[in-house]
Each structure stands twice: as structure tokens, then as C-alpha cells.
Amino acid sequence: MTQIKHAIIFGGSRGIGAAIVARLAREGHRVSFTFISSEEKAAALADKIERRGGSAFPINADSSDVAQIRRAVEQAVERHGPIDILVVNAGLFRMATIDAVTVDDLDQMLAVNVRGVFLAIQAGAAQLRDGGRVVTIGSNVAIRTGMAGASVYQFTKAAVAAMVKGLALDLAPRGITVNNIQPGPTDTDINAGALDALAGMSPLKRVASPDEIAALVAYITGAEAGYMTGSSVTIDGGFTL
Numbered sequence: 001m002t003q004i005k006h007a008i009i010f011g012g013s014r015g016i017g018a019a020i021v022a023r024l025a026r027e028g029h030r031v032s033f034t035f036i037s038s039e040e041k042a043a044a045l046a047d048k049i050e051r052r053g054g055s056a057f058p059i060n061a062d063s064s065d066v067a068q069i070r071r072a073v074e075q076a077v078e079r080h081g082p083i084d085i086l087v088v089n090a091g092l093f094r095m096a097t098i099d100a101v102t103v104d105d106l107d108q109m110l111a112v113n114v115r116g117v118f119l120a121i122q123a124g125a126a127q128l129r130d131g132g133r134v135v136t137i138g139s140n141v142a143i144r145t146g147m148a149g150a151s152v153y154q155f156t157k158a159a160v161a162a163m164v165k166g167l168a169l170d171l172a173p174r175g176i177t178v179n180n181i182q183p184g185p186t187d188t189d190i191n192a193g194a195l196d197a198l199a200g201m202s203p204l205k206r207v208a209s210p211d212e213i214a215a216l217v218a219y220i221t222g223a224e225a226g227y228m229t230g231s232s233v234t235i236d237g238g239f240t241l
Helices: 015-026 039-051 066-080 104-125 151-174 195-199 210-220
Strands: 006-010 030-035 055-060 082-089 130-135 177-183 234-236
Touching: 006 015, 006 066, 006 104, 015 030, 015 039, 015 055, 015 082, 015 130, 015 210, 030 039, 030 066, 055 066, 055 130, 066 082, 066 104, 066 151, 066 177, 082 104, 104 130, 104 151, 130 210, 177 210, 210 234
Parallel strands: 006 030, 006 082, 030 055, 082 130, 130 177, 177 234
Antiparallel strands: none
């Protein structure tokens, strides 16, 4: 029988994040998750999980705001107790070539995709049980983009891939693992207008479903992956081969 644990997911109201929330709840874990602009989707997801006998707690928190990140962790612990699993999925994606990238776009993507990831792990680490799991959701663009206009997004995701190596060393004495999952094109709102084109670029001629990414999260946060840490695992149907 799976041991009941407390998982917190930053950015869990839709897409890959929602699939992770649903999968970890289905594994029997108590789940807390943050949202910023999708209150109705967050409430609907929590209600669906609760009606199925699970436990899900939505928290409104902006991953670019350190006070809100820390308060989200506090609220999650108040509700469900110490944390066993921390997943950072919150991210911001904006396309623009270097001549069109604004300072505001640059700052916001750095604030959410890099600074926010670090701060969420920092805040969560203080409440993580020894032997816990940390997973970041990066992107295969850290390896290859193949298109103009993604430079800022690419280097923020490459930063996350590098970040987990150092954090894995920091948390290893407590038996906490830190790993990074790098999805390729996935059937989410952000890709809604380009799914056919993206599928055509893949060796498998399709994009991923959010549930496939969530399944990998479930494995990495489970007992069988306890010897994996500091790694980036790419799940993109061969897109970057």
C-alpha cells in the first residue's frame, strides 16, 4: 500500500500541473497546489478530487512574489502537515526575438522561471521531511529550441537544469532528492494552436499528454527512485534527438 504523503505543487491548476495534482492525489497523497489566474479551474480540480475521496487544497499564490511563495508553504503545512513531495511547475512562456524582448518580459520570466523556482524550493525545504522529494518541471528547450524567439525561455529552463545539481548536493545530507523533468511539446493550453505542427516535428509524430508527464513525476517521487538525484530527465518523444 502506498504511504500517504503531503505533496505541494506550485502551478497546479491547469495543464501539466493539474495532471500532476490529479495523479498524486490518485496515488493517495494529500495535495496542496497553487494557482494565480485560474481560480475556477483550481476550484473545479479540487472539487473533482474531493468527490473521488481524495484531498486537495488550492492556494492563490504568485510565484514571482517571495512573500506569497512562503505563505503558500505555510498554508499548506497548516492544512496537511509537513511536506514529503515538492513539485515546482509554475512557469511563464513568452516568445520574442532579441530585438523585441522587453525588460519587463525579461524580468518577469526570470522572476517566475528561475527566482520563483529557487524560492519555492528554499521555502519548502524547511518543511520537507528527511527523505523527501523535490521535482522541477523544466523543458526540453534547455537542450534545443530549433526556432527563433525562445532565447529567454531557453536560458531560464537551462538555469533550472543547472540549479537542481547544486540543490541536490545541498539537500543530500537529509536524504532529499532533487530532480528536473524536461517535457517536450505537450497537449496544453499554451500549445493549443500549434499541436499539429509540433506533432509533425516529433519522431513519434505526436505530442505528449499531460498525464504522461505526471506519470514520470509519480515515479520520481516514489520509493523506487530514491537513488536518483541532481538529474534532468527529458520526456519529449525524441524531439531533441
